[in-house]
Amino acid sequence: MPQSLDASAVRDWCSLALESLGREREDIDAINVYPVADGDTGTNLYLTVESAAQAVEAVFAAHETGHTSPALADVIRAMAHGALIGARGNSGTILAQLLRGMAERLGDGDHLAGALRRASELAREAVAHPVEGTILSVARAAADAAENAPTDALRAAYAGARAALAATPGQLAVLERAGVVDAGGQGLLTVLGALVQAVSGEAPPATSPAHARPARQDPSAEPCADSGPAFEVIYLLEADDESVARLRARLDGLGDSLVVVGGDGLWNVHVHVDDAGAAVEAGVEAGRPYRIRITHFDTAAGPAPREQAQRAVVAVVQGEGLADLYHQAGATTVLARPGEPPASGELVEAIRRAHAREVVLLPNDTSLRHTAAAAAEQARTAGVRVALIPTRSAVQGIAALAVHAPDRRFDEDVVAMTAAAGATRYAELAVAEHRSWTSAGVCQAGDVLGLIDGDVAVIGEDLTATALTLLDRMLSSGGELVTLVLGAAAPEGLSDRLESHVREGYLAVDTVTYEGGGDRSTPLLIGVE
Incomplete structure (x- = not known):
């Protein structure tokens, strides 16, 4: 098997990783007990890879008009940059740094083993207090195995990561008590499996999160991680290296789970604190923070049983007749009046009005593509999972609604709706x-x-x-x-x-x-x- 990537393989890697994380997202969320049992690691990793995939698609789209092909270096760096600006949660932020390390080496022509080693090193440097039994252990094991493999370094890396993941309960007491493997490490194994498939064309043996914990135990009934800070604070930051070094020291004194990733003037800052305002203020002193997300933890009683996620469809329509039609199909509508297209704030309000954890957004107009994308991103910062289907007409939206099935997995539903709209x-x-x-x-x-x-x-x-x-x-x-x-x-x-x-x-x-x-x-x- 070839031990290198080209631009098309990176594109496939993004697509396969997103597809796999979409299937496993809820299962990974269910085994998330460290560093906080907030049950969102799978979702955060999915959103991080989704942002990476969008950045890669933008590079390919820029070359379509000129009938040229993008270079590997451009595509892999776009993937890393997309992950950086879209990173969510502790594991998503670390994954962004792992991709950055791989991009540094692969973009310069290095082999995969070297890229995995650099990724592991950068990720550990980004975490203020590295802990064994986490995604960091899985990343290092993958690099070790790749470097020691006489042939087929990528499959060796996957096997090493898989073995390291199985060992995480013996390294971290909270995992052992709950009877689960590390959720972030499970997500990284999924991403590495997608890489193996993108390069070789064959998927490696999977380790399902559903089988990662012994049947004798249920994480929701087990003691969780020690109570910690009340808030998770994440923001992008424009700052120089010296200012970021001071910021790390400041935030390390304010809380824990500190991860600062990035470079070249753009950083993604993640920390758990009791004083969210102080964490943001520290960012202001260091440079220009933006896309600030503050999440309150509520895990004192342990993770609650996960219920089937409520799903809704939000659609932009012209005319009361279409609004009634979409309402009958169960959609929440935004009425676009002649010459007055809705602003992104109106779409965000409609998403909130739908009162759903998962939302499919149908703009039904080519000119609303960027407005809808901005609304989707804003809603995601509030914890709503949003999929934007680029419908260009109300009839494409009708076709998508005709195959909408809320009892399916979210990603399967979105794929079916997208296919129906695209075929119309x-x-x-x-x-x-x-x-x-x-x-x-x-x-x-x-x-x-x-x-x-x-x-x-x-x-x-x-x-x-x-x-x-x-x-x-x-x-x-x-x-x-x-x-x-x-x-x-x-x-x-x-x-x-x-x-x-x-x-x-x-x-x-x-x-x-x-x-x-x-x-x-x-x-x-x-x-x-």
């Missing part, structure tokens, strides 16, 4: 407000425009005739289901005419029609699945 081509009728050039030619004010996937494909004078032409264009490449959403300006009988046209001209294609209301300049939306 969308079109709309609009009325031109003035003369202009379009991709289909020159249009005059008052012309009826037929748009497919956002681009003008048909220009006509009669609304019904243009709708029929547009529908034929959509069905020329096939389809099984046509969704029609009628706007306030749709002429009487339009739906009957279109449904009849489909029945007569396209066998085995079903049609469903909804009253959407909304902006009079958009009389019809069409979706084809």
Whole structure:
């Protein structure tokens, strides 16, 4: 097996790690008893890797227009930077530093064993008081095994990490009492397993968190870590090395679980303290802290039994008719009025109004992509897990809602909804407000425009005739289901005419029609699945 990565393999690594952590997130959360039994290690690692994956995708997207391929160094450093700015919790912050160490060596052409060694060293340096039996022990064992392997260093690293993880209960009393392995170490093993699969094409033998603890014990019934500080404080910090050195000393005196990762002027600071204000004030004195997150711990009685997470869908819609339709499907809606797109604060408020721990966000408009992304990030800082599905039209949102299943795992549900939305081509009728050039030619004010996937494909004078032409264009490449959403300006009988046209001209294609209301300049939306 090759012992090196290329840019595509790093991209695969991110995707596979995110997928694996998505499957194991709740199980890893359930065995989280150290350093605080707050049951969020799996979630924090997932969010950290999600940020890393987004940064990697941004690098690839920047090369698509120029038809070039990104370099390994650019991609692996983007992965590390994304993890740094999105790191959550103690384990997520340490994972970000591990990725930074790997990026330093792999970006300079070093082999994987050297990269794992540098990752382990940097991570230990970042932790104020390293403790054995944690993610640090698993990382060091992976590096040791890789360096001592005559061949196949990566699989050896995984095997070494797996053995080290199994030994963590014997190194840390709180793990032994609870009958669990270290949650952060379990998460790191999952990430390393994804790396093995990305490089070799074969997944290594898995160690499921569900089998990591003896059946005779339940972590929720066992004594937990000693009571500690009341707050977890995390923030990004722009500061120089000298100021960060002083900050480390200051924060070390204020609390525990201190981890400061990063470099080159940007740092991620994590600490558990009783005085959250003092921890933030120390950051202000050192430089410019931002993305400040303060979480209050409530673990005096030990971790509560985990219930099935409540899930909600939040969608942006135009028109009361669509709002009613989405409400009937169980979604919380944000009404977008003509010329007044919702701000990110409105989307955040809708997410809060949904009262859910897990939220799927459907912007239903290409222009709302960045607004929705900002709202999702803000909601995540409040502890809500948010998945943004980049729906570009209400009909794509309808397709996503049609396959929504709250009883599935969150990641499986999001994947199914994303696939349904992506498989739905969308079109709309609009009325031109003035003369202009379009991709289909020159249009005059008052012309009826037929748009497919956002681009003008048909220009006509009669609304019904243009709708029929547009529908034929959509069905020329096939389809099984046509969704029609009628706007306030749709002429009487339009739906009957279109449904009849489909029945007569396209066998085995079903049609469903909804009253959407909304902006009079958009009389019809069409979706084809």
